[in-house]
Amino acid sequence: MNQDVPSDSKGSRISRRNILVLDPVDGLPDIAAELAPFGWHCFKAQQARDALTLLGQYDIRVIVAVIETSSHRCQAREIADIQRKHPKLQWLAVTDGILDTSCSWLLSANFIDYYHKPLNWCRFNDSLGHAWGMSQLARDNPTVAIDDAPLTAIEGKHPLIQTLRRDLEKLGQSDDTVLLSGETGSGKGLCAKWLHFLSHRRQGPFVTLNCGALPASLIQSTLFGHEKGAFTGADKRYIGHLEQADGGTLFLDEIADLPLDLQVNLLHFLDDKQIMRIGACHPQTVNCRLIFASHQDLENAVDEGRFREDLYHRLNVLRLHVPSLREYKSDIIPMAERFLQNIPGNASSLVFSNQALNAIQNYNWPGNVRELQNRIRRAAVMAEGSEISAKALGLDRIKEHNPDAELAKQRDNLDAEVLLKAIADNRHNISAAARQLNISRTTFYRLIKKCQIQL
Template sequence: MNKVVQKETRAAGTMPRHLLLLSKSQEVTDVSRRLAAYGWHCLTAASGHEAILKLSGQQLGVAVAMLCPRADTLSSDIALIQSHFPHLLWIALTDGKLDKACQWLLSARFIDYHHSPLDWDSVNKALGHADGMAKLLPVKTAGVKITDILGTHPCIIRLKQDIQKLASTDETVLLSGETGTGKGLCAKWLHRMSARADGPFIALNCGALPNGLIQSTLFGHEKGAFTGADRQYQGHIEQAKDGVLFLDEIADLPLELQVNLLHFLDDRQITRIGGKSPLKINCRIIFATHQNLEKAVDDGTFREDLYHRINVLRLHVPSLREYCTEVRLMAEAFLAQLSPPNRSLSFSDSAIATMRHYDWPGNVRELQNRIRRAVIMAETSLITPDDLGLSVAIHAKHRDLVSQRDELDVEAVLKAISDHKHNMSAAARALNISRSTLYRLLKKEPG
């Protein structure tokens, strides 16, 4: 009896565990069979939209992505799935050939990865840990609020003050800022602190649905309006009556629907697809985008009249780099939220120092995901940079700097030296340069 059959025999009679398997590779059938031998039932999908449809109504905690050498083949799909199912814990299977984009994707989105030749026992063990943690998280986070805006940095204080001002009005608000900064959370704060707090909060990511579904999702439809419309459907605008509608990634809304949205903002009336009578809807709308809307207007992808209509009260949500002194406070709050009740975890000094020096390209969302990863990966009560997955990320950052050696500035060199406690040889190795080159760069005049 071969090893796979032994595993299948061992798994027989047990309740199957479920996971999402995202892959564009033809090897997906073999991987699904391998995981089935350990008792895993795989919901397979080749795209983000397919995954969202298959995950609807499911209660999965773990997702596996088979990454090709070029990460851009799945990066947007994973981002789309995470926008709908942020609780999923991701594990990657790779062939070991990682380009820079793939390295970033692994560090920002995944709690663990395994490269070929795959050790399926190790993969199964990692999946089991992740599945167990996923089952704990809803219990742990239920009723837990990190809704207080943490920190005393000037930009955080300014954000609190601005939210209080905007919450006292009923006007449309536009939230801008990088991906992962917490624009959705700011929208919820605006709702909870407003006179509409008792009303519904309805959120829609405008970039997460196919164009053919957005109009129906936003404005609703009548029974029989089109093939498959077997019942009346109230769109998100109608669902937000007497409450707040949060439209995220508004720059992704198709031009033809931008006209309809502009009309609603002007007269506060909608007509369902297939409907005859307009409906008066009283709701507040909060928009958000990480894109440059001014450039989108210049490029002709966003209507200028809609831009001026929504860009009245604008709130910029700062990136984590702008208040990096608050990283420890936020990290400890996330750790308290995400730690299992039977474990006492804390950050090592090196983990705190590493988090403070990291650039956080994924902002607060990345910080939360890295701590979620660390809770699973930590083997002791002290979380290390390796548990956070930051050692590899910072090393890759140093390599990127060296690939542009002519632009390498003194500040970056000093940071590498500080990271390695003034060990010049270690700093030079981290930067992938010789000691003589390191000393030369230290003598470089600032430009």
């Protein structure tokens, strides 16, 4: 079992796309070396038992099964066992010869593609890339069961929040598209759920798609779907997010990241409400409401040629700005106390020290409500005794009434500290680190860039 993790020249771990090669007789001895230049890191296992151990330890999304015609029957059992325990993995098969009818089990084993040795590594890399993308889709279960989980209340008594709640009620009645703007973590996603909940579509599905989280090559089929056989690897029909949201609402987050060619398709959809799955012959009508969000300034994106002006005007009809937490300072302490009370298992035994309350009130909250929640969650775990200190919140080094520049510098330092810890905690797995901080990968990469962290 090979457990080497890629490292850079300083020996620190670097993140790569991990795949597992299930190879009982070392039939592909050079696979790791051949795939490394394409950015793949190969773990190897000879048996299902070793494979399952590695799958429990590392973020592995694709398995290459090397099928030996001499021993394929016992491999069938091992593969079925792994598939049952890890249903979202994507599989490619490499065989050592011509398969006969005794190998028909392979057809029902859900492989994305089959290869014969010797491999064409470039083509194989393409298939791995596709499998990786499919695994991303399988992992991001986009449907939010609004009816199953109680919808988080929008907290706050400040006039800005009261106006926000009133505006949501009004916009909920309309069936037109809404454009939500606001800083990261300010509550755009929460507002989108409320818009759905307050609309006549509340019994329908609520589907979300973060346009910045998917590679450009996958967005088209994710949004519009594809037919079986539409392209290599399209082994099943895929119902796109627009169609999944039929009768309900589709929330498209980070809309500024949508590639320009897809912006045209979206504009057409907004005009005629028709979609065409990739590979389909006929369009079909979809009845869903669209809600968009962006933390980026869309006007700037239009000026810079990254966002189509006609789509911008089409989206900009009903617009709602979600205020930043620092704009409703009078609500911060009551919200912080509520979040602390609501932490499972806390049973209101923990309280903030006076110094912590001061720090919470005076901090600038660049990450908004999400940052407030995350700092409190972390502090509740780290707290010693019954008081949460400013230090446990990571706010002890924030001085009150700093000049803006100093504050910005301190924010960056703190952001960097939190990011580096998440990266280390998750062994350089950026997706897992982003999940731990409850932010999208796009936001994670943006923050890494802002804090000038070298990965």
